[in-house]
Amino acid sequence: MGKVFVAGVGFTKIAEHWDKSLEQLMAEAAVKALEDAGIPSVNSIYVGNMMGEALQEQAHLGALLAEDLGLTGVPAFRIEAAEASGAAALYQAALDILSGRSEAVLVIGGEKLSDGLSEEVSSAMMMSGRQEYEGFIGADFYAINALLYRIYEKRYGSDGIAMFPVISHTHAAGVAHAQYPFKLTLEKVLSSPFIAEPLRRMEVSGIGDGAAAVVLVDERLAEKIKSPKTMFFMASSTDYITPFERENPLHFRSLAMASDKVLRETKVERREVDFIELHDATSIMAALSLESSGFVEPGKAGKLAEKGEFSLEGNLPCNTFGGLKARGHPFGATALYQVAEAHLQLTERAGNNQVDSAKIGLIQSLGGVAATAFAILMKKV
Numbered sequence: 001m002g003k004v005f006v007a008g009v010g011f012t013k014i015a016e017h018w019d020k021s022l023e024q025l026m027a028e029a030a031v032k033a034l035e036d037a038g039i040p041s042v043n044s045i046y047v048g049n050m051m052g053e054a055l056q057e058q059a060h061l062g063a064l065l066a067e068d069l070g071l072t073g074v075p076a077f078r079i080e081a082a083e084a085s086g087a088a089a090l091y092q093a094a095l096d097i098l099s100g101r102s103e104a105v106l107v108i109g110g111e112k113l114s115d116g117l118s119e120e121v122s123s124a125m126m127m128s129g130r131q132e133y134e135g136f137i138g139a140d141f142y143a144i145n146a147l148l149y150r151i152y153e154k155r156y157g158s159d160g161i162a163m164f165p166v167i168s169h170t171h172a173a174g175v176a177h178a179q180y181p182f183k184l185t186l187e188k189v190l191s192s193p194f195i196a197e198p199l200r201r202m203e204v205s206g207i208g209d210g211a212a213a214v215v216l217v218d219e220r221l222a223e224k225i226k227s228p229k230t231m232f233f234m235a236s237s238t239d240y241i242t243p244f245e246r247e248n249p250l251h252f253r254s255l256a257m258a259s260d261k262v263l264r265e266t267k268v269e270r271r272e273v274d275f276i277e278l279h280d281a282t283s284i285m286a287a288l289s290l291e292s293s294g295f296v297e298p299g300k301a302g303k304l305a306e307k308g309e310f311s312l313e314g315n316l317p318c319n320t321f322g323g324l325k326a327r328g329h330p331f332g333a334t335a336l337y338q339v340a341e342a343h344l345q346l347t348e349r350a351g352n353n354q355v356d357s358a359k360i361g362l363i364q365s366l367g368g369v370a371a372t373a374f375a376i377l378m379k380k381v
Contacts, residue, residue, distance in 0.1 A: 004097045004232045005222040006378065007104075007215045008037025009340035014179035014210035014328030016114040022049075022056050025211035026110035027068040029333075033106065033213035034069075038227045042215065043102035045069075045076035046093045048086035048109035049332035052078070054124040055115045065108055082128035082367035083281065085109065086212070086335035087236075087374035093216050094234050103221045109333035110211035121207055128368035130241050142204060142282070144369050146196035148243060149284040152250055152299075153198060160302025162189045164278075164286040165203055165325050167310055171353060172322025177337075179208045179328030203283035205329035212336035214343075228347035231379040232339075235261035241371040252292035254373035255364060259293040262362075262375045270295055273377075274358040275317040275345060277338040279366040280324050289364050290318070293375070317355050320345060335365040339376060346380040 010032025012025050020028075026047070034040065047061045058064070062076030081088035086109030093105040113121050125141045126134065134144065152158065169184035184202065192202035222229050237257035243249040263270065276295065280286035287301035295316065296304060304310065310318040321327050321341045324334060342361040344350045363376040 002098050002100065003219045004094045005217050005219070005229045005381070006232050006339065006343045007217045007222060007225055007227050007229050008033045008035070009212070009214050009343050010036055011177055011212035011337055011340050012210050013177045014208045014330060017112065017209040018114070022052065022058065022110055022112040023064060023068060025112065025209060026065055026108045029110070029211040029213040030065065030069055030106060030108050033215050036227060037215040037217070038225050039104055039215065041071060042074065042104040042106040044096055045071065045074055045106045045108065046089040047076070047078045048089035048107070048336065049078055049111060050080060050082055050085045051111060051113070051124050051331065055120070056112060081372050083331045084335060084365045084367035084372050084374055085332040087365035087376070090214065090335060090339065090376070091234055091236055091374060094232065097216055097218050103218045105216045106213060107216065107336065108211065108213045109336035111330035111332045112209040113207045113330060114209050118207060128371070133242055141369070142199060143196045144243060145282045145284055146199040148249060148288065148369070149198050152284060152287070155250065156299030158198065158302065160306040161283050161287050162186060162203060163302065163305035164280055164283040165189050167305060168280060168319045168323040168325040171312060171320055172326030174352060175321050175327065178322045178326055179206060180322070180326045199282060199284065205281050205324040208328045208330055210328055210330035210333050210337070212333045212340050214336055214339050228349070229381050230343050230346045231381060233262055233266050233377045234374065235265065236372070236374045237261070238372050239370060241368060243369050250288060250298070252288055252366070252370035252373060254370050255289060255292045255366065255375065256294065258373045258375035259364070262377045266377050268360060268377060273316070273360050273362050275320055275355045275361050277320070277342055277361065277363040278318050278323055279364050280319060281329055285366070289366070293364065312353065312355060320350065320353050320355055335363065335374065338363045338365065339378070342378045346378055
C-alpha cells in the first residue's frame with residue numbers, strides 16, 4: 001500500500017469574523033495551504049463542515065470552494081460527521097491518495113458559528129445525537145457531558161478534571177491563531193457558573209469562526225516538492241450514538257478501537273507518542289479521551305493533569321497550541337487545525353510551543369459524544 005504525506009497547511013485566526021463569510025475564511029485557509037505546499041493545483045477537494053445548512057443556509061461547499069480557488073473541473077465534495085467533519089474529510093482524502101486516483105488532495109474545514117445565537121448553535125449541535133431520544137427531551141451536548149461528569153465523579157472523584165482547561169489556556173497564551181490566547185487559573189475555572197452541573201462555563205469550548213486546510217500528497221509527489229513534510233496515518237470507528245446505550249458510558253469504545261488500529265498499523269507503541277491533540281470540547285471529554293485510548297488508567301487523568309504530566313514540559317504534552325478549549329473549536333475545521341498544528345510540531349515550526357524532539361504525534365477527533373471517532377498518527381520524516 002502507498003503512503004500519504006502532509007505537504008502544506010494553512011489556517012485563519014479563530015474569532016468572531018463579522019467581516020468575512022464562511023466561504024472567504026475557507027478560501028483563505030486553502031490558499032495558504034497550497035502556498036505552503038508549493039503546488040498550484042490538486043486532483044480533488046474535500047470540505048469538512050457541520051453547520052452550513054443550519055447557520056448559513058448554504059450547502060454544496062465543495063463546488064463553491066473549487067470555484068473560489070480557480071479549480072473548477074476538479075472533483076470537490078463536502079463531508080459531514082458532526083464535530084468530526086474535518087477528520088472525515090481527511091479520511092476520505094487519504095483514501096483518495098491511497099487508491100492511486102490522486103497524487104495531491106486539498107482538504108478544507110470551516111465553520112462560522114457566530115452567524116447564530118448561542119442557543120441556535122447549541123440546538124444545531126444536538127443534530128449529532130439521536131433526535132428521537134436526546135433531542136426529544138432537550139438533552140443537548142453539554143447536558144450529556146454533565147451526566148458523564150457526574151458518573152465519573154461518583155466512580156473516581158473529580159480531582160484535577162478542571163485542570164484540562166488550565167493546561168490548554170497555558171499553551172494557547174501568545175498563539176496568534178488562538179481564539180483565547182491567554183492563561184486561565186484553576187480558581188477562575190472553578191468559580192465560573194455551571195452550565196449543566198457539575199460542568200462549568202470555563203470547562204467548555206467557545207463559539208467562534210475559523211477555517212483550516214491541509215494538502216495531502218502521495219509518495220511520488222512528496223519526493224519532488226520541497227516543502228516540509230510529515231507522514232500521515234488514520235483510522236476511524238463508531239459506537240452507539242447515545243453514551244448511555246453503551247456498556248460503559250465512560251469508555252469511548254469508538255476512540256479505543258480507532259487508536260488501537262492506527263497504532264497497530266504503524267507499529268507504534270503508546271510510549272513512543274510524543275504529544276497528543278485531544279478533543280477537549282469539555283474538560284470531561286479530555287479526561288475520558290486519554291483514558292479510553294489507553295494512555296491513562298481509568299480515573300487517573302485528572303490526577304496526572306494536576307502533576308503537570310500533560311504540559312509542554314511533561315511526559316505527554318497535550319493540546320500543544322491550546323486545543324479546542326483555548327485555540328478554538330469551529331467544528332468542521334477543528335481536526336484540520338489539529339493536523340496543521342501537529343505538522344508544525346513535527347517540522348520544528350511550532351515556535352514557543354515546540355515540543356522537544358517531537359517525532360510522533362497523535363490527533364483525536366470525535367463526532368458527538370464519541371459516536372464517531374478518528375485517530376490520526378503523524379510521523380516526522
